[in-house]
Amino acid sequence: MTPWNLLRALLLTTVASATLAGCNVARLTINTPLTPQHVAFITEGRTTLADVVNVLGAPDSMAEAESGTTVIYRFLNAKYSRVNFGWLAKPWSPVDPDLIMSRSGFGADAFELICDSDWVIIHQAFVRHGPEPLFTPYPF
């Protein structure tokens, strides 16, 4: 089983078990979500990969680049919320009504660095710049 298959199974189990109540709030985080504040200490041309590893830990992957090595930190901050308004009618209804609104936000992102042959950071950037997802069950 690959790491991503393990995560999918966990997410499905969590969401499936969470659908048994009127309201559900669930969150999945993979590694520590990084923000620009977390990486503000990095100065291109001066900071080394060893400095970065001391603060952020080891990266998730490394790859060969034309000008050196690409180093990638991946993280995910997924949020899920759900409201079943049918629960309000349950005490009075002969059937089991459902009126469900739910919404998921997958804050998948990665922080990429490029190091030269001396392991000095020469470029850095986040892959995405989207806002952090919110717990908002309203889907429209």
Add this chain to the structure above:
Amino acid sequence: MRIAGVLLAVMILTLNACAFSRGTLGDELKTETINSIKKGITTRADVIAQLGAPDRILQLNGRDLFQYYRYDAKVGSLLLILVNFSRVSVKSDDLFVLINREGTVEEVIASKRTEGMEFRFWPWGD
């Protein structure tokens, strides 16, 4: 104090169930094993003898990069009558060993993020 007691009483009265589950992927990367890998001394064969075959082998400017990883996932759920809270936390331990053309270790990059990871059900906060 009184408010905390009232909140605790309400939570107990509305508590339906709690759930804790955990999943791991890969072998544990022991700190002493990582520390025993010395730059310029340890060979490719030593690394494989201590840690086994790597999970991934990459080519980095003509050198081999061995990657070892372990994932740990902890799931906590608080199931109340009207509302459920769940949180899944996944972190990884990673070890990269760069082996030069002569077959000895050139660089070791490692960290253990899973240490201290707790079961949590509250979805807000860090």
